Amino acid sequence: MPYIIADDLPDQPAGIRFRALLDRPQILRMPGAHLGIAALLAKKAGFEALYMSGAAMSATMGLPDLGMITVDDVAWHIRQVVRASALPVLVDGDTGYGEALNVMHMVRCFEEAGAGAVHLEDQLLPKKCGHLNDKKLAGADEMCAKVAAARRARRNLVVIARTDAVASEGMDAAVDRAKRYLDAGADAIFPEALVTADMFREFAARMPGVKLLANMTEFGRTPFFTAEEFQAMGYAMVIWPVSHLRIAARAMEDLYTAIAREGGTHTCVDRMQTRTQLYETINYHAYESLDASLIATVVPEAMPQGS
Structure with a gap:
Protein backbone atom coordinates (compact mmCIF):
# COMPACT_ATOMS: atom_id res chain seq x y z
CA MET A 1 0.00 0.00 0.00
CA PRO A 2 1.52 3.37 -0.98
CA TYR A 3 1.66 6.15 1.57
CA ILE A 4 -0.99 8.78 1.04
CA ILE A 5 -1.50 12.29 2.34
CA ALA A 6 -3.20 11.38 5.61
CA ASP A 7 -0.86 8.52 6.55
CA ASP A 8 1.90 8.85 9.11
CA LEU A 9 5.37 9.02 7.62
CA PRO A 10 8.05 6.53 8.69
CA ASP A 11 9.20 7.22 12.24
CA GLN A 12 12.92 6.92 11.43
CA PRO A 13 15.07 8.86 8.95
CA ALA A 14 15.72 7.13 5.66
CA GLY A 15 19.43 6.79 6.38
CA ILE A 16 18.80 4.82 9.55
CA ARG A 17 16.30 2.57 7.76
CA PHE A 18 18.74 2.01 4.89
CA ARG A 19 21.53 1.10 7.30
CA ALA A 20 19.26 -1.40 9.09
CA LEU A 21 18.53 -3.13 5.78
CA LEU A 22 22.21 -3.16 4.95
CA ASP A 23 23.10 -4.74 8.29
CA ARG A 24 20.98 -7.83 7.62
CA PRO A 25 22.78 -10.99 6.48
CA GLN A 26 21.00 -11.21 3.12
CA ILE A 27 22.00 -9.06 0.16
CA LEU A 28 20.05 -5.83 -0.26
CA ARG A 29 18.41 -5.83 -3.71
CA MET A 30 17.71 -2.42 -5.22
CA PRO A 31 16.10 -2.11 -8.64
CA GLY A 32 16.25 1.22 -10.40
CA ALA A 33 13.17 3.39 -9.81
CA HIS A 34 13.57 7.10 -10.45
CA LEU A 35 9.87 7.96 -10.94
CA GLY A 36 7.01 7.79 -8.48
CA ILE A 37 5.06 5.16 -10.39
CA ALA A 38 8.18 3.00 -10.81
CA ALA A 39 8.71 3.20 -7.05
CA LEU A 40 5.14 2.05 -6.41
CA LEU A 41 5.48 -0.89 -8.79
CA ALA A 42 8.82 -1.95 -7.27
CA LYS A 43 7.36 -1.74 -3.78
CA LYS A 44 4.36 -3.80 -4.89
CA ALA A 45 6.82 -6.46 -6.10
CA GLY A 46 8.28 -6.64 -2.60
CA PHE A 47 11.45 -4.54 -2.77
CA GLU A 48 12.42 -2.73 0.43
CA ALA A 49 14.86 -0.20 -1.02
CA LEU A 50 15.37 1.44 -4.40
CA TYR A 51 18.15 2.83 -6.55
CA MET A 52 18.05 6.12 -8.45
CA SER A 53 20.42 6.18 -11.43
CA GLY A 54 21.87 9.37 -12.83
CA ALA A 55 21.81 7.73 -16.26
CA ALA A 56 18.09 6.99 -15.94
CA MET A 57 17.27 10.48 -14.70
CA SER A 58 19.37 12.05 -17.47
CA ALA A 59 17.77 9.90 -20.18
CA THR A 60 14.29 10.73 -18.90
CA MET A 61 15.19 14.39 -19.43
CA GLY A 62 16.48 13.60 -22.93
CA LEU A 63 20.12 14.04 -21.92
CA PRO A 64 23.19 11.77 -21.99
CA ASP A 65 24.81 10.57 -18.77
CA LEU A 66 27.69 13.06 -18.85
CA GLY A 67 27.16 14.85 -15.54
CA MET A 68 24.81 17.42 -17.06
CA ILE A 69 21.91 17.22 -14.59
CA THR A 70 21.87 19.31 -11.43
CA VAL A 71 21.37 18.73 -7.72
CA ASP A 72 17.89 20.23 -8.00
CA ASP A 73 16.98 17.92 -10.91
CA VAL A 74 17.90 14.89 -8.82
CA ALA A 75 16.23 16.20 -5.65
CA TRP A 76 12.98 16.56 -7.60
CA HIS A 77 13.16 12.88 -8.55
CA ILE A 78 14.04 11.88 -4.97
CA ARG A 79 11.06 13.71 -3.52
CA GLN A 80 8.55 12.00 -5.78
CA VAL A 81 9.99 8.52 -5.25
CA VAL A 82 10.10 8.94 -1.46
CA ARG A 83 6.65 10.52 -1.33
CA ALA A 84 5.16 7.74 -3.40
CA SER A 85 6.77 4.75 -1.71
CA ALA A 86 8.31 5.88 1.61
CA LEU A 87 11.15 3.46 0.86
CA PRO A 88 14.79 4.32 1.54
CA VAL A 89 16.64 5.08 -1.69
CA LEU A 90 20.26 4.97 -2.75
CA VAL A 91 20.93 7.93 -5.06
CA ASP A 92 23.61 8.30 -7.71
CA GLY A 93 25.59 11.40 -6.71
CA ASP A 94 27.87 11.27 -9.78
CA THR A 95 31.07 13.20 -9.00
CA GLY A 96 29.41 15.35 -6.34
CA TYR A 97 28.55 18.25 -8.67
CA GLY A 98 31.83 20.03 -7.96
CA GLU A 99 34.35 20.11 -5.17
CA ALA A 100 34.04 19.58 -1.41
CA LEU A 101 31.60 22.42 -0.72
CA ASN A 102 29.40 21.30 -3.62
CA VAL A 103 29.43 17.77 -2.24
CA MET A 104 28.28 19.05 1.15
CA HIS A 105 25.47 20.97 -0.54
CA MET A 106 24.47 17.87 -2.50
CA VAL A 107 24.39 15.71 0.63
CA ARG A 108 22.20 18.18 2.50
CA CYS A 109 19.81 18.55 -0.46
CA PHE A 110 19.51 14.82 -1.05
CA GLU A 111 18.99 14.02 2.61
CA GLU A 112 16.39 16.77 3.01
CA ALA A 113 14.59 15.36 -0.05
CA GLY A 114 14.41 11.98 1.69
CA ALA A 115 17.36 9.95 0.40
CA GLY A 116 18.76 7.14 2.54
CA ALA A 117 22.16 6.76 0.85
CA VAL A 118 24.32 8.34 -1.84
CA HIS A 119 27.31 7.18 -3.82
CA LEU A 120 30.13 9.36 -5.14
CA GLU A 121 32.51 8.34 -7.90
CA ASP A 122 36.16 9.14 -8.50
CA GLN A 123 35.84 10.35 -12.09
CA LEU A 124 36.48 13.81 -13.49
CA LEU A 125 33.88 15.77 -15.45
CA PRO A 126 32.62 15.17 -18.03
CA LYS A 127 32.04 11.80 -16.38
CA LYS A 128 30.95 8.70 -18.28
CA CYS A 129 29.04 5.53 -17.57
CA GLY A 130 31.35 3.24 -15.63
CA HIS A 131 31.14 0.58 -18.36
CA LEU A 132 32.40 2.84 -21.15
CA ASN A 133 35.94 3.46 -22.31
CA ASP A 134 38.38 6.28 -21.57
CA LYS A 135 37.15 7.30 -18.14
CA LYS A 136 39.27 10.04 -16.56
CA LEU A 137 39.96 9.53 -12.87
CA ALA A 138 40.30 12.17 -10.19
CA GLY A 139 43.28 11.92 -7.89
CA ALA A 140 42.76 9.81 -4.78
CA ASP A 141 43.39 12.83 -2.55
CA GLU A 142 40.67 14.79 -4.32
CA MET A 143 38.19 11.94 -3.95
CA CYS A 144 39.08 11.50 -0.28
CA ALA A 145 38.33 15.19 0.28
CA LYS A 146 34.89 14.72 -1.28
CA VAL A 147 34.16 11.63 0.83
CA ALA A 148 35.20 13.47 3.98
CA ALA A 149 33.00 16.41 3.01
CA ALA A 150 30.02 14.10 2.48
CA ARG A 151 30.62 12.44 5.82
CA ARG A 152 30.79 15.81 7.56
CA ALA A 153 27.60 17.14 5.95
CA ARG A 154 25.39 14.08 6.42
CA ARG A 155 23.09 13.51 9.34
CA ASN A 156 22.08 9.87 8.76
CA LEU A 157 22.79 9.43 5.06
CA VAL A 158 24.87 6.36 4.18
CA VAL A 159 27.92 7.41 2.12
CA ILE A 160 29.16 4.94 -0.52
CA ALA A 161 32.38 5.60 -2.43
CA ARG A 162 32.55 4.30 -5.98
CA THR A 163 35.87 3.66 -7.68
CA ASP A 164 36.25 3.33 -11.44
CA ALA A 165 39.97 2.62 -11.11
CA VAL A 166 39.95 -1.09 -12.03
CA ALA A 167 39.58 -0.45 -15.76
CA SER A 168 42.45 2.05 -16.08
CA GLU A 169 44.71 1.52 -13.08
CA GLY A 170 44.14 -2.14 -12.21
CA MET A 171 42.93 -4.10 -9.20
CA ASP A 172 45.74 -3.11 -6.83
CA ALA A 173 45.13 0.59 -7.39
CA ALA A 174 41.36 0.16 -7.01
CA VAL A 175 41.76 -1.66 -3.71
CA ASP A 176 44.21 0.98 -2.46
CA ARG A 177 41.80 3.74 -3.41
CA ALA A 178 38.90 1.94 -1.73
CA LYS A 179 40.84 1.62 1.52
CA ARG A 180 41.69 5.31 1.44
CA TYR A 181 38.04 6.19 0.83
CA LEU A 182 37.03 4.13 3.85
CA ASP A 183 39.62 5.96 5.95
CA ALA A 184 38.16 9.25 4.70
CA GLY A 185 34.72 8.28 6.01
CA ALA A 186 32.92 6.12 3.46
CA ASP A 187 30.48 3.57 4.89
CA ALA A 188 30.70 1.21 1.91
CA ILE A 189 32.50 0.73 -1.40
CA PHE A 190 31.21 0.38 -4.97
CA PRO A 191 33.83 -1.15 -7.33
CA GLU A 192 32.56 -0.36 -10.80
CA ALA A 193 32.88 -2.33 -14.04
CA LEU A 194 34.39 -5.57 -12.79
CA VAL A 195 34.31 -8.01 -15.69
CA THR A 196 34.58 -11.52 -14.24
CA ALA A 197 33.40 -13.47 -11.23
CA ASP A 198 37.04 -13.88 -10.21
CA MET A 199 37.46 -10.10 -10.12
CA PHE A 200 34.39 -9.71 -7.93
CA ARG A 201 35.68 -12.40 -5.58
CA GLU A 202 39.19 -10.93 -5.47
CA PHE A 203 37.99 -7.45 -4.65
CA ALA A 204 35.75 -8.76 -1.88
CA ALA A 205 38.53 -10.96 -0.47
CA ARG A 206 40.82 -7.95 -0.28
CA MET A 207 38.19 -5.84 1.51
CA PRO A 208 37.20 -8.10 4.44
CA GLY A 209 34.34 -6.84 6.58
CA VAL A 210 33.50 -4.01 4.16
CA LYS A 211 30.00 -3.54 2.76
CA LEU A 212 30.30 -3.78 -1.03
CA LEU A 213 27.90 -2.77 -3.81
CA ALA A 214 27.63 -4.67 -7.12
CA ASN A 215 26.20 -3.14 -10.29
CA MET A 216 24.22 -5.48 -12.55
CA THR A 217 23.65 -3.35 -15.61
CA GLU A 218 22.76 -4.77 -19.00
CA PHE A 219 24.87 -4.10 -22.12
CA GLY A 220 27.93 -3.36 -20.00
CA ARG A 221 31.17 -5.11 -19.09
CA THR A 222 29.80 -7.21 -16.23
CA PRO A 223 28.37 -10.67 -17.08
CA PHE A 224 24.91 -11.52 -15.81
CA PHE A 225 24.89 -12.62 -12.17
CA THR A 226 21.93 -13.07 -9.82
CA ALA A 227 21.62 -11.40 -6.44
CA GLU A 228 22.36 -14.73 -4.79
CA GLU A 229 25.54 -15.13 -6.84
CA PHE A 230 26.72 -11.66 -5.87
CA GLN A 231 26.05 -12.46 -2.22
CA ALA A 232 28.10 -15.64 -2.52
CA MET A 233 30.94 -13.54 -3.97
CA GLY A 234 30.92 -11.28 -0.89
CA TYR A 235 28.62 -8.39 -1.82
CA ALA A 236 26.09 -6.77 0.49
CA MET A 237 24.13 -4.78 -2.12
CA VAL A 238 23.20 -5.08 -5.77
CA ILE A 239 21.55 -2.59 -8.12
CA TRP A 240 19.85 -2.93 -11.50
CA PRO A 241 20.16 0.76 -12.35
CA VAL A 242 18.61 1.35 -15.77
CA SER A 243 16.68 -1.87 -16.44
CA HIS A 244 13.28 -0.30 -15.78
CA LEU A 245 14.01 2.60 -18.13
CA ARG A 246 15.18 0.29 -20.90
CA ILE A 247 12.01 -1.79 -20.65
CA ALA A 248 9.78 1.31 -20.57
Missing part, protein backbone atom coordinates in the same frame (compact mmCIF):
# COMPACT_ATOMS: atom_id res chain seq x y z
CA ALA A 249 11.60 3.09 -23.41
CA ARG A 250 11.34 0.04 -25.66
CA ALA A 251 7.62 -0.23 -24.90
CA MET A 252 7.09 3.46 -25.70
CA GLU A 253 9.04 3.11 -28.93
CA ASP A 254 6.84 0.17 -29.96
CA LEU A 255 3.72 2.16 -29.10
CA TYR A 256 4.68 5.21 -31.15
CA THR A 257 5.67 3.00 -34.07
CA ALA A 258 2.28 1.29 -33.94
CA ILE A 259 0.37 4.59 -33.84
CA ALA A 260 2.37 5.96 -36.77
CA ARG A 261 1.92 2.75 -38.78
CA GLU A 262 -1.66 1.82 -37.93
CA GLY A 263 -3.27 5.12 -37.00
CA GLY A 264 -4.18 4.10 -33.44
CA THR A 265 -3.33 2.10 -30.34
CA HIS A 266 -5.76 -0.77 -30.91
CA THR A 267 -3.03 -3.36 -31.49
CA CYS A 268 -1.25 -2.40 -28.26
CA VAL A 269 -4.06 -2.50 -25.71
CA ASP A 270 -3.24 -6.00 -24.51
CA ARG A 271 0.23 -4.76 -23.46
CA MET A 272 -1.14 -1.83 -21.45
CA GLN A 273 -1.84 -1.54 -17.76
CA THR A 274 -5.62 -1.09 -17.53
CA ARG A 275 -7.20 1.94 -15.95
CA THR A 276 -8.24 -0.21 -12.98
CA GLN A 277 -4.70 -1.51 -12.55
CA LEU A 278 -3.26 2.00 -12.80
CA TYR A 279 -5.69 3.33 -10.21
CA GLU A 280 -4.83 0.45 -7.89
CA THR A 281 -1.12 1.19 -8.33
CA ILE A 282 -1.44 4.89 -7.45
CA ASN A 283 -4.11 4.24 -4.77
CA TYR A 284 -6.53 6.53 -6.56
CA HIS A 285 -9.62 5.72 -4.52
CA ALA A 286 -7.83 6.14 -1.19
CA TYR A 287 -6.87 9.67 -2.19
CA GLU A 288 -10.38 10.29 -3.42
CA SER A 289 -11.85 9.19 -0.09
CA LEU A 290 -9.84 11.88 1.74
CA ASP A 291 -11.92 14.61 0.16
CA ALA A 292 -15.63 14.33 0.90
CA SER A 293 -16.39 16.81 -1.89
CA LEU A 294 -15.25 14.30 -4.52
CA ILE A 295 -17.72 11.82 -5.93
CA ALA A 296 -16.28 8.31 -6.05
CA THR A 297 -15.07 7.48 -9.53
CA VAL A 298 -16.65 4.57 -11.39
CA VAL A 299 -14.06 2.98 -13.65
CA PRO A 300 -15.31 1.87 -17.08
CA GLU A 301 -15.20 -1.92 -17.27
CA ALA A 302 -14.44 -2.14 -20.97
CA MET A 303 -13.60 0.07 -23.92
CA PRO A 304 -16.53 1.01 -26.15
CA GLN A 305 -16.47 -0.52 -29.61
CA GLY A 306 -16.45 1.63 -32.72
CA SER A 307 -19.49 1.69 -34.97
Whole structure:
Protein backbone atom coordinates (compact mmCIF):
# COMPACT_ATOMS: atom_id res chain seq x y z
CA MET A 1 0.00 0.00 0.00
CA PRO A 2 1.52 3.37 -0.98
CA TYR A 3 1.66 6.15 1.57
CA ILE A 4 -0.99 8.78 1.04
CA ILE A 5 -1.50 12.29 2.34
CA ALA A 6 -3.20 11.38 5.61
CA ASP A 7 -0.86 8.52 6.55
CA ASP A 8 1.90 8.85 9.11
CA LEU A 9 5.37 9.02 7.62
CA PRO A 10 8.05 6.53 8.69
CA ASP A 11 9.20 7.22 12.24
CA GLN A 12 12.92 6.92 11.43
CA PRO A 13 15.07 8.86 8.95
CA ALA A 14 15.72 7.13 5.66
CA GLY A 15 19.43 6.79 6.38
CA ILE A 16 18.80 4.82 9.55
CA ARG A 17 16.30 2.57 7.76
CA PHE A 18 18.74 2.01 4.89
CA ARG A 19 21.53 1.10 7.30
CA ALA A 20 19.26 -1.40 9.09
CA LEU A 21 18.53 -3.13 5.78
CA LEU A 22 22.21 -3.16 4.95
CA ASP A 23 23.10 -4.74 8.29
CA ARG A 24 20.98 -7.83 7.62
CA PRO A 25 22.78 -10.99 6.48
CA GLN A 26 21.00 -11.21 3.12
CA ILE A 27 22.00 -9.06 0.16
CA LEU A 28 20.05 -5.83 -0.26
CA ARG A 29 18.41 -5.83 -3.71
CA MET A 30 17.71 -2.42 -5.22
CA PRO A 31 16.10 -2.11 -8.64
CA GLY A 32 16.25 1.22 -10.40
CA ALA A 33 13.17 3.39 -9.81
CA HIS A 34 13.57 7.10 -10.45
CA LEU A 35 9.87 7.96 -10.94
CA GLY A 36 7.01 7.79 -8.48
CA ILE A 37 5.06 5.16 -10.39
CA ALA A 38 8.18 3.00 -10.81
CA ALA A 39 8.71 3.20 -7.05
CA LEU A 40 5.14 2.05 -6.41
CA LEU A 41 5.48 -0.89 -8.79
CA ALA A 42 8.82 -1.95 -7.27
CA LYS A 43 7.36 -1.74 -3.78
CA LYS A 44 4.36 -3.80 -4.89
CA ALA A 45 6.82 -6.46 -6.10
CA GLY A 46 8.28 -6.64 -2.60
CA PHE A 47 11.45 -4.54 -2.77
CA GLU A 48 12.42 -2.73 0.43
CA ALA A 49 14.86 -0.20 -1.02
CA LEU A 50 15.37 1.44 -4.40
CA TYR A 51 18.15 2.83 -6.55
CA MET A 52 18.05 6.12 -8.45
CA SER A 53 20.42 6.18 -11.43
CA GLY A 54 21.87 9.37 -12.83
CA ALA A 55 21.81 7.73 -16.26
CA ALA A 56 18.09 6.99 -15.94
CA MET A 57 17.27 10.48 -14.70
CA SER A 58 19.37 12.05 -17.47
CA ALA A 59 17.77 9.90 -20.18
CA THR A 60 14.29 10.73 -18.90
CA MET A 61 15.19 14.39 -19.43
CA GLY A 62 16.48 13.60 -22.93
CA LEU A 63 20.12 14.04 -21.92
CA PRO A 64 23.19 11.77 -21.99
CA ASP A 65 24.81 10.57 -18.77
CA LEU A 66 27.69 13.06 -18.85
CA GLY A 67 27.16 14.85 -15.54
CA MET A 68 24.81 17.42 -17.06
CA ILE A 69 21.91 17.22 -14.59
CA THR A 70 21.87 19.31 -11.43
CA VAL A 71 21.37 18.73 -7.72
CA ASP A 72 17.89 20.23 -8.00
CA ASP A 73 16.98 17.92 -10.91
CA VAL A 74 17.90 14.89 -8.82
CA ALA A 75 16.23 16.20 -5.65
CA TRP A 76 12.98 16.56 -7.60
CA HIS A 77 13.16 12.88 -8.55
CA ILE A 78 14.04 11.88 -4.97
CA ARG A 79 11.06 13.71 -3.52
CA GLN A 80 8.55 12.00 -5.78
CA VAL A 81 9.99 8.52 -5.25
CA VAL A 82 10.10 8.94 -1.46
CA ARG A 83 6.65 10.52 -1.33
CA ALA A 84 5.16 7.74 -3.40
CA SER A 85 6.77 4.75 -1.71
CA ALA A 86 8.31 5.88 1.61
CA LEU A 87 11.15 3.46 0.86
CA PRO A 88 14.79 4.32 1.54
CA VAL A 89 16.64 5.08 -1.69
CA LEU A 90 20.26 4.97 -2.75
CA VAL A 91 20.93 7.93 -5.06
CA ASP A 92 23.61 8.30 -7.71
CA GLY A 93 25.59 11.40 -6.71
CA ASP A 94 27.87 11.27 -9.78
CA THR A 95 31.07 13.20 -9.00
CA GLY A 96 29.41 15.35 -6.34
CA TYR A 97 28.55 18.25 -8.67
CA GLY A 98 31.83 20.03 -7.96
CA GLU A 99 34.35 20.11 -5.17
CA ALA A 100 34.04 19.58 -1.41
CA LEU A 101 31.60 22.42 -0.72
CA ASN A 102 29.40 21.30 -3.62
CA VAL A 103 29.43 17.77 -2.24
CA MET A 104 28.28 19.05 1.15
CA HIS A 105 25.47 20.97 -0.54
CA MET A 106 24.47 17.87 -2.50
CA VAL A 107 24.39 15.71 0.63
CA ARG A 108 22.20 18.18 2.50
CA CYS A 109 19.81 18.55 -0.46
CA PHE A 110 19.51 14.82 -1.05
CA GLU A 111 18.99 14.02 2.61
CA GLU A 112 16.39 16.77 3.01
CA ALA A 113 14.59 15.36 -0.05
CA GLY A 114 14.41 11.98 1.69
CA ALA A 115 17.36 9.95 0.40
CA GLY A 116 18.76 7.14 2.54
CA ALA A 117 22.16 6.76 0.85
CA VAL A 118 24.32 8.34 -1.84
CA HIS A 119 27.31 7.18 -3.82
CA LEU A 120 30.13 9.36 -5.14
CA GLU A 121 32.51 8.34 -7.90
CA ASP A 122 36.16 9.14 -8.50
CA GLN A 123 35.84 10.35 -12.09
CA LEU A 124 36.48 13.81 -13.49
CA LEU A 125 33.88 15.77 -15.45
CA PRO A 126 32.62 15.17 -18.03
CA LYS A 127 32.04 11.80 -16.38
CA LYS A 128 30.95 8.70 -18.28
CA CYS A 129 29.04 5.53 -17.57
CA GLY A 130 31.35 3.24 -15.63
CA HIS A 131 31.14 0.58 -18.36
CA LEU A 132 32.40 2.84 -21.15
CA ASN A 133 35.94 3.46 -22.31
CA ASP A 134 38.38 6.28 -21.57
CA LYS A 135 37.15 7.30 -18.14
CA LYS A 136 39.27 10.04 -16.56
CA LEU A 137 39.96 9.53 -12.87
CA ALA A 138 40.30 12.17 -10.19
CA GLY A 139 43.28 11.92 -7.89
CA ALA A 140 42.76 9.81 -4.78
CA ASP A 141 43.39 12.83 -2.55
CA GLU A 142 40.67 14.79 -4.32
CA MET A 143 38.19 11.94 -3.95
CA CYS A 144 39.08 11.50 -0.28
CA ALA A 145 38.33 15.19 0.28
CA LYS A 146 34.89 14.72 -1.28
CA VAL A 147 34.16 11.63 0.83
CA ALA A 148 35.20 13.47 3.98
CA ALA A 149 33.00 16.41 3.01
CA ALA A 150 30.02 14.10 2.48
CA ARG A 151 30.62 12.44 5.82
CA ARG A 152 30.79 15.81 7.56
CA ALA A 153 27.60 17.14 5.95
CA ARG A 154 25.39 14.08 6.42
CA ARG A 155 23.09 13.51 9.34
CA ASN A 156 22.08 9.87 8.76
CA LEU A 157 22.79 9.43 5.06
CA VAL A 158 24.87 6.36 4.18
CA VAL A 159 27.92 7.41 2.12
CA ILE A 160 29.16 4.94 -0.52
CA ALA A 161 32.38 5.60 -2.43
CA ARG A 162 32.55 4.30 -5.98
CA THR A 163 35.87 3.66 -7.68
CA ASP A 164 36.25 3.33 -11.44
CA ALA A 165 39.97 2.62 -11.11
CA VAL A 166 39.95 -1.09 -12.03
CA ALA A 167 39.58 -0.45 -15.76
CA SER A 168 42.45 2.05 -16.08
CA GLU A 169 44.71 1.52 -13.08
CA GLY A 170 44.14 -2.14 -12.21
CA MET A 171 42.93 -4.10 -9.20
CA ASP A 172 45.74 -3.11 -6.83
CA ALA A 173 45.13 0.59 -7.39
CA ALA A 174 41.36 0.16 -7.01
CA VAL A 175 41.76 -1.66 -3.71
CA ASP A 176 44.21 0.98 -2.46
CA ARG A 177 41.80 3.74 -3.41
CA ALA A 178 38.90 1.94 -1.73
CA LYS A 179 40.84 1.62 1.52
CA ARG A 180 41.69 5.31 1.44
CA TYR A 181 38.04 6.19 0.83
CA LEU A 182 37.03 4.13 3.85
CA ASP A 183 39.62 5.96 5.95
CA ALA A 184 38.16 9.25 4.70
CA GLY A 185 34.72 8.28 6.01
CA ALA A 186 32.92 6.12 3.46
CA ASP A 187 30.48 3.57 4.89
CA ALA A 188 30.70 1.21 1.91
CA ILE A 189 32.50 0.73 -1.40
CA PHE A 190 31.21 0.38 -4.97
CA PRO A 191 33.83 -1.15 -7.33
CA GLU A 192 32.56 -0.36 -10.80
CA ALA A 193 32.88 -2.33 -14.04
CA LEU A 194 34.39 -5.57 -12.79
CA VAL A 195 34.31 -8.01 -15.69
CA THR A 196 34.58 -11.52 -14.24
CA ALA A 197 33.40 -13.47 -11.23
CA ASP A 198 37.04 -13.88 -10.21
CA MET A 199 37.46 -10.10 -10.12
CA PHE A 200 34.39 -9.71 -7.93
CA ARG A 201 35.68 -12.40 -5.58
CA GLU A 202 39.19 -10.93 -5.47
CA PHE A 203 37.99 -7.45 -4.65
CA ALA A 204 35.75 -8.76 -1.88
CA ALA A 205 38.53 -10.96 -0.47
CA ARG A 206 40.82 -7.95 -0.28
CA MET A 207 38.19 -5.84 1.51
CA PRO A 208 37.20 -8.10 4.44
CA GLY A 209 34.34 -6.84 6.58
CA VAL A 210 33.50 -4.01 4.16
CA LYS A 211 30.00 -3.54 2.76
CA LEU A 212 30.30 -3.78 -1.03
CA LEU A 213 27.90 -2.77 -3.81
CA ALA A 214 27.63 -4.67 -7.12
CA ASN A 215 26.20 -3.14 -10.29
CA MET A 216 24.22 -5.48 -12.55
CA THR A 217 23.65 -3.35 -15.61
CA GLU A 218 22.76 -4.77 -19.00
CA PHE A 219 24.87 -4.10 -22.12
CA GLY A 220 27.93 -3.36 -20.00
CA ARG A 221 31.17 -5.11 -19.09
CA THR A 222 29.80 -7.21 -16.23
CA PRO A 223 28.37 -10.67 -17.08
CA PHE A 224 24.91 -11.52 -15.81
CA PHE A 225 24.89 -12.62 -12.17
CA THR A 226 21.93 -13.07 -9.82
CA ALA A 227 21.62 -11.40 -6.44
CA GLU A 228 22.36 -14.73 -4.79
CA GLU A 229 25.54 -15.13 -6.84
CA PHE A 230 26.72 -11.66 -5.87
CA GLN A 231 26.05 -12.46 -2.22
CA ALA A 232 28.10 -15.64 -2.52
CA MET A 233 30.94 -13.54 -3.97
CA GLY A 234 30.92 -11.28 -0.89
CA TYR A 235 28.62 -8.39 -1.82
CA ALA A 236 26.09 -6.77 0.49
CA MET A 237 24.13 -4.78 -2.12
CA VAL A 238 23.20 -5.08 -5.77
CA ILE A 239 21.55 -2.59 -8.12
CA TRP A 240 19.85 -2.93 -11.50
CA PRO A 241 20.16 0.76 -12.35
CA VAL A 242 18.61 1.35 -15.77
CA SER A 243 16.68 -1.87 -16.44
CA HIS A 244 13.28 -0.30 -15.78
CA LEU A 245 14.01 2.60 -18.13
CA ARG A 246 15.18 0.29 -20.90
CA ILE A 247 12.01 -1.79 -20.65
CA ALA A 248 9.78 1.31 -20.57
CA ALA A 249 11.60 3.09 -23.41
CA ARG A 250 11.34 0.04 -25.66
CA ALA A 251 7.62 -0.23 -24.90
CA MET A 252 7.09 3.46 -25.70
CA GLU A 253 9.04 3.11 -28.93
CA ASP A 254 6.84 0.17 -29.96
CA LEU A 255 3.72 2.16 -29.10
CA TYR A 256 4.68 5.21 -31.15
CA THR A 257 5.67 3.00 -34.07
CA ALA A 258 2.28 1.29 -33.94
CA ILE A 259 0.37 4.59 -33.84
CA ALA A 260 2.37 5.96 -36.77
CA ARG A 261 1.92 2.75 -38.78
CA GLU A 262 -1.66 1.82 -37.93
CA GLY A 263 -3.27 5.12 -37.00
CA GLY A 264 -4.18 4.10 -33.44
CA THR A 265 -3.33 2.10 -30.34
CA HIS A 266 -5.76 -0.77 -30.91
CA THR A 267 -3.03 -3.36 -31.49
CA CYS A 268 -1.25 -2.40 -28.26
CA VAL A 269 -4.06 -2.50 -25.71
CA ASP A 270 -3.24 -6.00 -24.51
CA ARG A 271 0.23 -4.76 -23.46
CA MET A 272 -1.14 -1.83 -21.45
CA GLN A 273 -1.84 -1.54 -17.76
CA THR A 274 -5.62 -1.09 -17.53
CA ARG A 275 -7.20 1.94 -15.95
CA THR A 276 -8.24 -0.21 -12.98
CA GLN A 277 -4.70 -1.51 -12.55
CA LEU A 278 -3.26 2.00 -12.80
CA TYR A 279 -5.69 3.33 -10.21
CA GLU A 280 -4.83 0.45 -7.89
CA THR A 281 -1.12 1.19 -8.33
CA ILE A 282 -1.44 4.89 -7.45
CA ASN A 283 -4.11 4.24 -4.77
CA TYR A 284 -6.53 6.53 -6.56
CA HIS A 285 -9.62 5.72 -4.52
CA ALA A 286 -7.83 6.14 -1.19
CA TYR A 287 -6.87 9.67 -2.19
CA GLU A 288 -10.38 10.29 -3.42
CA SER A 289 -11.85 9.19 -0.09
CA LEU A 290 -9.84 11.88 1.74
CA ASP A 291 -11.92 14.61 0.16
CA ALA A 292 -15.63 14.33 0.90
CA SER A 293 -16.39 16.81 -1.89
CA LEU A 294 -15.25 14.30 -4.52
CA ILE A 295 -17.72 11.82 -5.93
CA ALA A 296 -16.28 8.31 -6.05
CA THR A 297 -15.07 7.48 -9.53
CA VAL A 298 -16.65 4.57 -11.39
CA VAL A 299 -14.06 2.98 -13.65
CA PRO A 300 -15.31 1.87 -17.08
CA GLU A 301 -15.20 -1.92 -17.27
CA ALA A 302 -14.44 -2.14 -20.97
CA MET A 303 -13.60 0.07 -23.92
CA PRO A 304 -16.53 1.01 -26.15
CA GLN A 305 -16.47 -0.52 -29.61
CA GLY A 306 -16.45 1.63 -32.72
CA SER A 307 -19.49 1.69 -34.97
